[in-house]
Amino acid sequence: MxxxxxxxxxxxxxxxxxxxxxxxxxxxxxxxxxxxxxxxxxxxxxxxxxxxxxxxxxxxxxxxxxxxxxxxxxxxxxxxxxxxxxxxxxxxxxxxxxxxxxxxxxxxxxxxxxxxxxxxxxxxxxxxxxxxxxxxxxxxxxxxxxxxxxxxxxxxxxxxxxxxxxxxxxxxxxxxxxxxxxxxxxxxxxxxxxxxYSEPPRKPSLKELERVREIDLVANRLRSHLDALGGGFESLPDIKVHEVAALLIDYKNKRMAESRWPHSNR
Known part of the structure; x- marks a missing residue:
């Protein structure tokens, strides 16, 4: 063949x-x-x-x-x-x-x-x-x-x-x-x-909208850093970058809830 x-x-x-x-x-x-x-x-x-x-x-x-x-x-x-x-x-x-x-x-x-x-x-x-x-x-x-x-x-x-x-x-x-x-x-x-559609699409809550916007912001910053880093990281699919961004935000929120997140003195 x-x-x-x-x-x-x-x-x-x-x-x-x-x-x-x-x-x-x-x-x-x-x-x-x-x-x-x-x-x-x-x-x-x-x-x-x-x-x-x-x-x-x-x-x-x-x-x-x-x-x-x-x-x-x-x-x-x-x-x-x-x-x-x-x-x-x-x-x-x-x-x-x-x-x-x-x-x-x-x-x-x-x-x-x-x-x-x-x-x-x-x-x-x-x-x-x-x-x-x-x-x-x-x-x-x-x-x-x-x-x-x-x-x-x-x-x-x-x-x-x-x-x-x-x-x-x-x-x-x-x-x-x-x-x-x-x-x-x-x-x-x-x-x-x-x-x-038998029912109108559910509208997101303000909290949900704030979360997805935060994920987009963090993911875009991560994307820029990964592209600059090279070494294969630039080939990571965007959807995976968004998943990592969501995990980072969830971790930050959890640590803040536990009062363990470092705060700036400024």
Whole structure:
């Protein structure tokens, strides 16, 4: 068996919270043409519209495979190049692309705007020869790439047909090309979307909002320190940095409650 690669196009839906369409578009322009780390879960929260857990900017939990990029050819590739391409690029993390974007943006009342994006990816195919690789890719009835199965789509495990139904995987290093023509940015919530929910989303308490804002603040500072530190710490996923920030805050609060937290004399 040999390995082959082919550039492909994906369709992704982006959700942006903003008070107006022009402000939503300004946020969208900041990510066009930028890298997208497919294994950074902060991009793909799978939170419902109108919920306080919906980030300021997020991408739908699944992408549709449109097919090969126009005029793209299937070419042979060696395993070393695939292994390198499967390493997530930290430049595509959400904290790098839009560093000030918040995970908890509002209490669920902000308008949500939606657009369809074209995203480029590199597909890797395991086949006997280039003809079989082309046939496998072009004749497959593609549906969606789902983030519920990251290992199957974005790691070498996906080549194992006992794990994945096709010997095809994608590099996690995607790139946002632009807005799909004819599917421009438009408001999708609250206009009509409330009917999807039997009950309105629970609004967070002031204490909960203060906690998530504190976690965001500490996580952003940790991210900056880890990136500067190097030595592999810069590759720690943002979601793990947020988990560490939450643990530090919980520890601080516990020590303060026990009156053991050091206080400044100033």
């Amino acid at each position: 040999a390995y082959f690669t082919i550039p492909i196009d994906l369709a992704a839906t982006i959700y942006i919270q903003a008070p107006t369409l022009p402000k939503a578009d300004a946020k969208l322009q900041k990510i066009l043409g930028k890298p997208l780390n497919a294994v950074d879960s902060r991009w793909f929260p799978d939170a419902p519209l109108g919920c306080y857990t919906l980030p300021e900017v997020s991408i739908a939990y699944a992408m549709m495979i449109r097919g090969r990029t126009p005029n793209a050819k299937c070419e042979a590739i060696d395993w070393a190049a695939i292994a390198e391409a499967l390493i997530p690029n930290p430049e595509g993390r959400k904290s790098k692309v839009i560093p000030r974007s918040r995970d908890f943006f509002s209490d669920g009342n902000s308008p949500v705007f939606e657009a369809d994006l074209t995203v480029h990816a590199s597909a890797f195919i395991k086949a006997d020869d280039v003809e079989m690789a082309n046939q496998l890719f072009d004749e497959t009835n593609w549906t969606t790439v789902g983030w519920h199965d990251l290992d199957g789509w974005f790691t070498a495990a996906g080549f194992d047909q006992e794990y994945n139904y096709l010997p095809v995987v994608f590099s996690p290093n995607l790139r946002i090309i632009g807005i799909t023509p004819g599917i421009e940015l438009e408001q999708v919530w609250p206009d009509g979307e409330e009917a999807e």
